[in-house]
Amino acid sequence: MNQIIELISAELECAFEKAGYEKKLAKVTLSNRPDLCEYQSNGAMAGAKKYKKAPIMIAEDVVNYLEDSTCISEATAVKPGFINLKIDPAFVADYLNKMNEDESLGLSKPENPKTIVVDYGGPNVAKPLHVGHLRSGVIGESVKRICRKAGHRVLGDIHLGDWGYQMGLIITELRKRQPELPYFDDSFDGEYPTEAPFTIGELEEIYPTASAYAKEHDEYREEALHSTYLLQNGHRGYTAVWKHIMNVSVADLKKNYENLNIEFDLWKGESDAQKYIPDMICRLKDEGFAHIDEGALVIDVKEESDTKEIPPCMIQKSDGASLYGTTDLATLVQREEDFDPDKVIYVVDKRQELHFVQVFRAAKKTGIVKENTELKFLGFGTMNGKDGKPFKTREGGVMRLESLISEINDKMFEKITDNRTVEEDEAKETAKKIAIAAIKYGDLSNQAAKDYIFDVDRFTSFEGNTGPYILYTIVRIKSILNKYREAENEMDALKVSEAHSDSEKALMLEVCKYNSVMQTAYEEIAPHKICAYIYDLANAFNHFYHETKILAEEDKDKQKSYIALLTITKKVLESCIDVLGFEAPERM
Ligand code: ARG
Numbered sequence: 001m002n003q004i005i006e007l008i009s010a011e012l013e014c015a016f017e018k019a020g021y022e023k024k025l026a027k028v029t030l031s032n033r034p035d036l037c038e039y040q041s042n043g044a045m046a047g048a049k050k051y052k053k054a055p056i057m058i059a060e061d062v063v064n065y066l067e068d069s070t071c072i073s074e075a076t077a078v079k080p081g082f083i084n085l086k087i088d089p090a091f092v093a094d095y096l097n098k099m100n101e102d103e104s105l106g107l108s109k110p111e112n113p114k115t116i117v118v119d120y121g122g123p124n125v126a127k128p129l130h131v132g133h134l135r136s137g138v139i140g141e142s143v144k145r146i147c148r149k150a151g152h153r154v155l156g157d158i159h160l161g162d163w164g165y166q167m168g169l170i171i172t173e174l175r176k177r178q179p180e181l182p183y184f185d186d187s188f189d190g191e192y193p194t195e196a197p198f199t200i201g202e203l204e205e206i207y208p209t210a211s212a213y214a215k216e217h218d219e220y221r222e223e224a225l226h227s228t229y230l231l232q233n234g235h236r237g238y239t240a241v242w243k244h245i246m247n248v249s250v251a252d253l254k255k256n257y258e259n260l261n262i263e264f265d266l267w268k269g270e271s272d273a274q275k276y277i278p279d280m281i282c283r284l285k286d287e288g289f290a291h292i293d294e295g296a297l298v299i300d301v302k303e304e305s306d307t308k309e310i311p312p313c314m315i316q317k318s319d320g321a322s323l324y325g326t327t328d329l330a331t332l333v334q335r336e337e338d339f340d341p342d343k344v345i346y347v348v349d350k351r352q353e354l355h356f357v358q359v360f361r362a363a364k365k366t367g368i369v370k371e372n373t374e375l376k377f378l379g380f381g382t383m384n385g386k387d388g389k390p391f392k393t394r395e396g397g398v399m400r401l402e403s404l405i406s407e408i409n410d411k412m413f414e415k416i417t418d419n420r421t422v423e424e425d426e427a428k429e430t431a432k433k434i435a436i437a438a439i440k441y442g443d444l445s446n447q448a449a450k451d452y453i454f455d456v457d458r459f460t461s462f463e464g465n466t467g468p469y470i471l472y473t474i475v476r477i478k479s480i481l482n483k484y485r486e487a488e489n490e491m492d493a494l495k496v497s498e499a500h501s502d503s504e505k506a507l508m509l510e511v512c513k514y515n516s517v518m519q520t521a522y523e524e525i526a527p528h529k530i531c532a533y534i535y536d537l538a539n540a541f542n543h544f545y546h547e548t549k550i551l552a553e554e555d556k557d558k559q560k561s562y563i564a565l566l567t568i569t570k571k572v573l574e575s576c577i578d579v580l581g582f583e584a585p586e587r588m
Pocket residue numbers: 119121122123124159160161328346348
């Protein structure tokens with residue numbers, strides 16, 4: 001379906017042309033005087049110079065040709081030359097009915113769907129998930145869903161950090177603690193145990209212990225580095241330990257992400273890229289893209305237009321070891337082979353921007369990806385505490401994601417059970433849903449690149465611009481619809497008719513913006529625009545609700561139209577929170 005603003009623009013173009021002016025002047029925007037009109041065009045102002053005419057004269061000419069418009073009920077030329085536009089109420093009602101009948105609520109599908117890989121999450125195996133990982137998961141999940149809703153073929157890849165030094169550290173520490181294990185016996189050639197020699201709890205203790213110890217003890221660090229090297233070169237026993245680490249850790253990660261409604265299509269990691277590295281390096285050398293610089297193999301990526309120094313992308317250290325950039329390039333080789341993507345979006349901490357500039361340039365320059373493959377870095381800012389510093393526990397330690405989630409869960413549980421008697425089980429489920437909404441909306445309502453303050457009290461409030469407020473609004477609509485249904489009223493095929501009040505018309509116009517907002521959120525990779533929209537929409541609904549008796553309405557036709565409007569409002573809100581990655585409970 002065409003967006004409402006496109007339909008209005010088309011009528012305006014027509015009017016400009018008929019009045020003898022260029023149609024490209026006919027740009028329409030949302031009105032900045034909503035008290036006077038809903039849309040406006042400043043085209044007459046823009047045309048004044050070219051036509052050497054007072055803008056008001058142009059505006060008046062154009063307005064004359066809008067008299068029998070189907071979508072504009074009133075067009076007024078106002079000084080100095082604005083064109084104020086009021087939308088025809090019958091047209092709005094008709095538009096809503098069409099949206100209601102369309103399973104994608106009026107969102108058009110692209111003619112040529114793209115294949116898009118979203119690289120997000122990026123946790124490091126065996127290291128506990130901490131709040132720093134929250135943003136990538138939350139934003140990435142939403143970006144993935146936005147692209148999918150826009151009709152593209154989308155793959156979310158977690159891109160685990162599963163091949164680095166942390167593995168060598170764990171192996172070294174494990175050998176120190178349990179040297180008798182067969183993994184450390186080079187003469188052992190039997191089957192290794194299928195059961196891991198540690199639990200997730202132990203693993204999460206082993207890593208920080210080893211990491212701290214290595215910082216103080218050179219010999220230990222050397223050993224860990226060597227273990228990393230041996231693992232990366234196929235050591236049999238270490239590979240077996242690595243598999244245990246992976247199994248234990250991935251099971252835990254799955255549980256954590258599942259709790260956050262975050263689901264990946266691909267559980268690939270840095271380790272999966274390794275097999276592409278040797279051939280890639282060979283080719284880059286042969287074709288002259290890579291050269292030795294101070295012992296390391298590098299690809300130059302600086303460009304003439306650079307205003308600051310962009311260092312070369314390093315792909316092999318002097319000792320032959322590969323680096324972060326090597327892995328990312330090799331991962332692109334793999335993605336090309338497996339999926340041939342049109343676009344790859346990386347949702348990563350913005351402090352890694354330079355790394356991605358280097359990788360993207362190297363990938364383009366060397367033909368690892370095609371010229372028109374879009375490589376996009378969506379860098380996000382830091383999640384801070386109320387003191388403006390990176391979010392910490394009360395004791396000042398790194399906050400584990402699990403603890404944060406359970407803290408907010410408890411808070412929500414208290415809130416909903418405070419003054420109500422809900423069954424414990426239902427209350428728990430509901431609290432969980434609201435907690436996820438609080439966390440995700442709190443994050444996503446900010447522009448991703450900005451740092452933001454994680455304010456638990458504000459995020460969990462049922463009032464204001466919060467996730468719980470949005471859910472509360474949806475639940476309110478559900479409750480009205482349920483009551484209407486219970487009174488055994490027919491719900492299907494109800495139609496919206498012309499608005500009966502200003503607040504109803506305002507709500508209708510908000511609902512109509514759905515496809516345009518989704519499209520923009522996709523084009524700009526901007527979940528925060530969806531948050532801003534549903535906040536406006538929820539406000540418009542609540543305003544209408546407070547001014548209107550719905551269930552008590554005696555005029556049945558009017559009531560039917562209200563119910564149809566509520567139905568579509570609910571669908572739109574639910575579709576929006578779905579792409580934000582959370583859902584509404586039945587009651588709260
Ligand atoms: N594991 C990395 C980290 O914790 C993030 C990975 C981001 N994705 C990527 N393709 N490099 O910093």
